[in-house]
Amino acid sequence: MVTKRDFYEVLEIERTADPNEIKSAYRKLARKYHPDVNPNDPSAEDRFKEVQAAYEVLSDDSKRQVYDRYGHEAPGGFPGAGGGPGFSGGFGDIFDIFFNGAQGGGRGGRGGPQRGADMQYNLEVSLEEAFSGVEKQIRVPRVETCDTCKGNGAAPGTTPETCTVCGGQGQVRHTQNTILGTFQTMAPCSRCNGRGKVVKTPCPECQGQGRIRRTRDLTISVPAGVDNDMQMPLKGEGEAGLLGGPSGDLYVEFHVKPHPLFERRGRDLFTEVPISFTQAALGDEITITTVGGDSGAVTVPEGTQTGTIFRLRGQGMPDVLRGSAQRGDLNVAVKVEIPTKLDDEEKKLLRQLAALRGEKAAHEPKGFFERVKEAVLGHDE
Numbered sequence: 001m002v003t004k005r006d007f008y009e010v011l012e013i014e015r016t017a018d019p020n021e022i023k024s025a026y027r028k029l030a031r032k033y034h035p036d037v038n039p040n041d042p043s044a045e046d047r048f049k050e051v052q053a054a055y056e057v058l059s060d061d062s063k064r065q066v067y068d069r070y071g072h073e074a075p076g077g078f079p080g081a082g083g084g085p086g087f088s089g090g091f092g093d094i095f096d097i098f099f100n101g102a103q104g105g106g107r108g109g110r111g112g113p114q115r116g117a118d119m120q121y122n123l124e125v126s127l128e129e130a131f132s133g134v135e136k137q138i139r140v141p142r143v144e145t146c147d148t149c150k151g152n153g154a155a156p157g158t159t160p161e162t163c164t165v166c167g168g169q170g171q172v173r174h175t176q177n178t179i180l181g182t183f184q185t186m187a188p189c190s191r192c193n194g195r196g197k198v199v200k201t202p203c204p205e206c207q208g209q210g211r212i213r214r215t216r217d218l219t220i221s222v223p224a225g226v227d228n229d230m231q232m233p234l235k236g237e238g239e240a241g242l243l244g245g246p247s248g249d250l251y252v253e254f255h256v257k258p259h260p261l262f263e264r265r266g267r268d269l270f271t272e273v274p275i276s277f278t279q280a281a282l283g284d285e286i287t288i289t290t291v292g293g294d295s296g297a298v299t300v301p302e303g304t305q306t307g308t309i310f311r312l313r314g315q316g317m318p319d320v321l322r323g324s325a326q327r328g329d330l331n332v333a334v335k336v337e338i339p340t341k342l343d344d345e346e347k348k349l350l351r352q353l354a355a356l357r358g359e360k361a362a363h364e365p366k367g368f369f370e371r372v373k374e375a376v377l378g379h380d381e
């Protein structure tokens, strides 16, 4: 058997994590690696099983104590990814594990309706789209309730019968002895796959599964001002429930692509605009194109130093909760460009200027570089 990874490492948590941290780490990773969310990635399935196994142990105080003391070598072993009882029959819905599996017993038992799994969709938007808000079409592969049998898996005109192995309970009890005592684990009945009912004549549409995999097109209204890692829950747009249970939710997580001209910090935007050294010395009015495509005017006063920031109030990103009425600022940093190619006439004029100002002769390299350094580094506000 392959060496097992440390359970804490698997859940990406500290050894001191409290039950809430363990649970939220588990939820996050289970959503990320759930096989339904990663239909084309077989390695996700392994990660998912590993995460389930780690959670089963760390979420149970007594099992966790044993694990902390003995690691994977615990006498009696641990259920989970190694093929013990607990997760033998396929994946089950993520919420099985929250409400029925690891927490023991719980609502309604097996066999009855079960809520469908939550899903996560990562949606990438440009900074312009995040600025104005946008409607996006996405394609979500998910499991939906079969229309033909309305989810019970039986062919039209027939009904499912009660399972004789588990007596309709949907689960069977496994007993396990460890040094801390006897644990009882409930595992889904393998005859009926935890449904408590057996279908004699399967529905031809879904082969008796009651659910069917479909790719669904959804329109997402991306709110203006959306930022990285914000999530939008879409109620009931996750996977279909089992036996009439409610559907899970779909969490759309936003990722805003970096922009070549604008950098974002919260609601504020930052950009850099080159100006010539004569514009910096004499002053000028320059025009900026904002993310939203408007033009903003910046008055550069006489004697402006490189790195000076001009703030265009209310030209930044909208507030995602309060909308475009509440926008951040656009901060424009000017960068004074020192000309690199001067012809003889220009050089002559600059030397005359230097002489007029009583500066040292401009062909002295050291003096020139020092002034450049001063111009670049000396002013950062």
Ligand SMILES: [Zn+2]
Binding pocket: 146, 147, 148, 149, 150, 151, 153, 154, 203, 204, 205, 206, 207, 208, 209, 210, 211
């Ligand atoms: Zn069906």
Ligand SMILES: [Zn+2]
Binding pocket: 163, 164, 165, 166, 167, 168, 169, 170, 171, 189, 190, 191, 192, 193, 194, 195, 196, 197
């Ligand atoms: Zn059964």
